[in-house]
Amino acid sequence: EPEVTQTPSHQVTQMGQEVILRCVPISNHLYFYWYRQILGQKVEFLVSFYNNEISEKSEIFDDQFSVERPDGSNFTLKIRSTKLEDSAMYFCASSGDRAELFFGEGSRLTVL
């Protein structure tokens, strides 16, 4: 069964460093999303991406965040200068019809 894959599964970084989280969505999907979940809290929407551009973003998705689809298969989330409060599990999701989102297993980011 097709699945969304995310790398790395866990990344530890120092505050102020740049981090890139990578995702390979399901191949025929057109809609891509990033969500995050701080430990013990709810899954929060960050950004959606369609037709090579951001379609929606939340207040969390400020100037330190960016997304890119550098080729036909990868979808990346970049955090330019990490802060302690960026520590969270980051989930990538893709969808073919927006009715059902398929999530990856997440990338756990720890900022020290």
Add this chain to the structure above:
Amino acid sequence: SQKIEQNSEALNIQEGKTATLTCNYTNYSPAYLQWYRQDPGRGPVFLLLIRENEKEKRKERLKVTFDTTLKQSLFHITASQPADSATYLCAPWSGGSYIPTFGRGTSLIVHP
């Protein structure tokens, strides 16, 4: 502001019983509402989507109702099994948008 409320306390039930989880939302009128399952440390898994013009939707042992007057969705698992133990997330689509917005989820624990 838009608010999604799910029971924060865990629901403990005996194997074989029906589990009923509640999702209430305020300050918007979603056209669609999804339910997801999330296991610890893993990404959400899509279970069901119900549209505003559908009162009830079923899939195997799962049943979802959607009452737009009460602004409430109920999620039922019949003949529950220990393997059903997980956190269940309600995700109405925010008004005017196709982005699922997640509640905090309710933890279900099914005892053998």
